[in-house]
Amino acid sequence: MSVQSALPRQLQGQAAGDLMHFGFLTIYWRDMIRFVRFRTLLVSSLVQPALWMAFFGIAMSASFNRLTPDVPPIPGVPTIGYLTFMAAGVIAMTTLFTSLFGGMVLLFDKNWGLLREVMASPLPRDHVIFGIALSGMTKSFIQALIIMVFGMLLGAEFFRGYSAGEVAISVLGILLFVGIFSLGFLFLSAAIAISLESPEGMQGIMTLMTMPIFFASNALYPVNAFPPVLQAVSVGNPLTHLVNGIRYFAIGDRYQAIGVLYTITPSGLLFSLSVLVLFALAMFGLAWWRFQRAVVT
Amino acid sequence: MAGEIIKVSGLVHRYGDFEAVRGISFTVEEGEVFSFLGPNGAGKSTAINVLTTLLRIQQGSARVAGFDVATEPARVRESIGIVFQEVTLDRDMTCREILEFHGCLYRMPYGERRKRIEELLAVVELDAKRDTLTKHLSGGMKRRLEIARGLMTRPKVLFLDEPTIGLDPQTRRRMWDYIKAVNEEGTTIFLTTHYMDEADQLSDRISIIDHGQIIATGRGWDLKNRLAEDVIYLETTDNGRSQEIVGAMEGVTEVKEKTNGFVVLVNQDGTHLLPRIMDEIRGQGIRIVTVNLKKPSMDDVFVHFTGRNLRDERAERPSAAIARAGSR
Ligand SMILES: Nc1ncnc2c1ncn2[C@@H]1O[C@H](COP(=O)(O)OP(=O)(O)OP(=O)(O)O)[C@@H](O)[C@H]1O
Ligand SMILES: [Mg+2]
Numbered sequence: 250m251s252v253q254s255a256l257p258r259q260l261q262g263q264a265a266g267d268l269m270h271f272g273f274l275t276i277y278w279r280d281m282i283r284f285v286r287f288r289t290l291l292v293s294s295l296v297q298p299a300l301w302m303a304f305f306g307i308a309m310s311a312s313f314n315r316l317t318p319d320v321p322p323i324p325g326v327p328t329i330g331y332l333t334f335m336a337a338g339v340i341a342m343t344t345l346f347t348s349l350f351g352g353m354v355l356l357f358d359k360n361w362g363l364l365r366e367v368m369a370s371p372l373p374r375d376h377v378i379f380g381i382a383l384s385g386m387t388k389s390f391i392q393a394l395i396i397m398v399f400g401m402l403l404g405a406e407f408f409r410g411y412s413a414g415e416v417a418i419s420v421l422g423i424l425l426f427v428g429i430f431s432l433g434f435l436f437l438s439a440a441i442a443i444s445l446e447s448p449e450g451m452q453g454i455m456t457l458m459t460m461p462i463f464f465a466s467n468a469l470y471p472v473n474a475f476p477p478v479l480q481a482v483s484v485g486n487p488l489t490h491l492v493n494g495i496r497y498f499a500i501g502d503r504y505q506a507i508g509v510l511y512t513i514t515p516s517g518l519l520f521s522l523s524v525l526v527l528f529a530l531a532m533f534g535l536a537w538w539r540f541q542r543a544v545v546t
Numbered sequence: 547m548a549g550e551i552i553k554v555s556g557l558v559h560r561y562g563d564f565e566a567v568r569g570i571s572f573t574v575e576e577g578e579v580f581s582f583l584g585p586n587g588a589g590k591s592t593a594i595n596v597l598t599t600l601l602r603i604q605q606g607s608a609r610v611a612g613f614d615v616a617t618e619p620a621r622v623r624e625s626i627g628i629v630f631q632e633v634t635l636d637r638d639m640t641c642r643e644i645l646e647f648h649g650c651l652y653r654m655p656y657g658e659r660r661k662r663i664e665e666l667l668a669v670v671e672l673d674a675k676r677d678t679l680t681k682h683l684s685g686g687m688k689r690r691l692e693i694a695r696g697l698m699t700r701p702k703v704l705f706l707d708e709p710t711i712g713l714d715p716q717t718r719r720r721m722w723d724y725i726k727a728v729n730e731e732g733t734t735i736f737l738t739t740h741y742m743d744e745a746d747q748l749s750d751r752i753s754i755i756d757h758g759q760i761i762a763t764g765r766g767w768d769l770k771n772r773l774a775e776d777v778i779y780l781e782t783t784d785n786g787r788s789q790e791i792v793g794a795m796e797g798v799t800e801v802k803e804k805t806n807g808f809v810v811l812v813n814q815d816g817t818h819l820l821p822r823i824m825d826e827i828r829g830q831g832i833r834i835v836t837v838n839l840k841k842p843s844m845d846d847v848f849v850h851f852t853g854r855n856l857r858d859e860r861a862e863r864p865s866a867a868i869a870r871a872g873s874r
């Protein structure tokens with residue numbers, strides 16, 4: 250009948266299960282086309298973080314900076330302004346929002362029947378997850394870079410006293426943290442999207458989730474004033490670890506802000522990274538499981 | 547050379563308690579055009595979704611292109627193409643990108659992809675629209691693009707779920723020509739439709755499906771012959787007595803009451819039998835108001851096997867219109 254069915258079964262299996270399968274790039278390519286072509290989405294996703302920085306940053310830093318002079322600075326430790334402190338938080342939050350909503354496109358694809366083509370094709374389903382995650386990660390990278398540049402224009406003191414080489418390494422470090430964090434939430438988002446029917450429902454779940462993640466973290470204020478329970482939550486919160494990583498690379502391993510001393514040791518940094526990696530792996534597992542069960546007609 | 551390329555036996559599919567497909571079995575030969583003809587809700591799309599592995603098979607067995615849909619879905623997916631009932635084109639991609647994306651999904655090498663895209667855009671006459679976003683295409687163009695997409699990978703079996711729905715008569719005919727041409731190149735076609743003329747013109751064999759069950763299968767003429775050689779429609783001043791008279795005549799297989807008249811199915815040449823029937827009726831002093839003789843159409847076949855008209859058939863041919871008028 251055909252060459253293919255004449256092949257021994259094992260050989261056929263090899264051809265399809267091929268590890269060097271870049272099918273996810275196809276999904277990535279398509280999602281990026283849409284991102285670029287859908288002007289409002291593109292512009293809003295680029296302008297929104299900048300607006301956050303501009304309004305929130307300037308307003309908040311004015312009031313925080315008015316409070317902090319009362320606290321005596323610790324000698325020998327560099328003091329940073331609130332704008333610098335929160336700029337790292339804004340990168341983290343923007344990554345969180347973008348990633349959590351990154352899977353939404355799957356829900357629309359599913360509802361409009363576009364996902365059928367993909368599900369009926371030989372493309373392994375984990376490639377759909379990877380493709381969407383990769384494009385979400387790309388968007389997060391772009392946003393993170395915009396905030397860094399825009400924040401520094403506004404007066405955030407990132408990379409103070411760094412050499413060009415150190416800046417390059419630090420930016421890569423930040424992108425590493427942002428990347429792994431965004432993968433985790435994109436996997437989660439994809440898992441939710443493939444399991445739900447309505448965008449409104451997904452919107453609701455996202456809002457419910459962002460609240461605690463956002464508030465029980467060190468993104469915009471120090472956590473040492475939290476009650477112990479919240480502090481514990483904050484330690485398990487991926488957002489806290491992302492913020493740790495960004496601040497380590499952008500500001501340094503020892504600084505004070507809002508009258509609080511921050512130190513991050515290399516092992517602390519590694520711990521934060523590990524938490525993010527574990528989170529991403531767990532979320533991938535969740536997404537994989539949901540996708541194996543997904544029925545799209 | 548030809549073998550069974552689709553083999554389904556005892557297929558059942560339920561949505562909750564509702565049995566949408568109720569134990570169907572059939573085979574499709576390699577190289578043929580096979581149709582499911584049935585009304586809305588008959589279970590056609592459900593069956594296609596199971597055969598194309600979009601729905602997991604629940605009961606029964608199905609093999610497509612030599613692979614079991616339950617245990618080798620990936621193999622099945624590699625061997626088939628699908629054109630879905632609803633439009634499934636990304637509105638923000640161009641025609642070329644739609645085909646490119648599809649080719650990539652199936653891992654076609656770059657050069658082959660490019661070549662195929664050019665070929666297919668020409669075949670479906672969308673050359674001029676290659677860089678147009680699909681949201682700016684007309685309904686018929688979208689359908690053509692989807693058919694082109696289904697053909698990108700030169701599948702062994704192409705599933706077409708109501709391929710010409712919503713197309714104007716002229717475009718429909720062109721579509722049929724494409725489908726026939728594709729079939730002649732060796733692709734087996736499985737199509738569903740609720741247009742009798744489509745099933746009749748396009749397919750080698752037809753299965754009539756209703757309420758999740760296959761009611762009859764065969765070649766178009768075979769199904770028609772099974773029904774009758776000719777169909778005669780009569781209206782008289784006394785239909786009741788006329789039916790009795792005609793029913794007793796030789797060569798008449800069945801007489802069916804209609805609103806204003808009755809239909810006579812005959813198993814011999816109607817052109818000779820009709821004058822005799824008319825003489826018999828007139829001989830009893832009954833006046834004949836209307837008479838019509840025709841070969842059975844798929845409509846008649848469908849009405850015969852299902853006991854009713856297709857729920858939403860549109861009139862395309864005069865004979866079909868007459869049959870419907872007669873059966874109202
Ligand atoms: N996802 C679903 N959940 C519940 N019932 C369904 C679902 N999909 C289809 N059905 C039911 O199954 C039956 C068969 O539907 P199907 O779509 O297979 O019909 P069809 O023959 O393709 O009809 P049409 O010509 O209108 O496309 C219908 O009664 C329909 O209501
Ligand atoms: Mg259907």
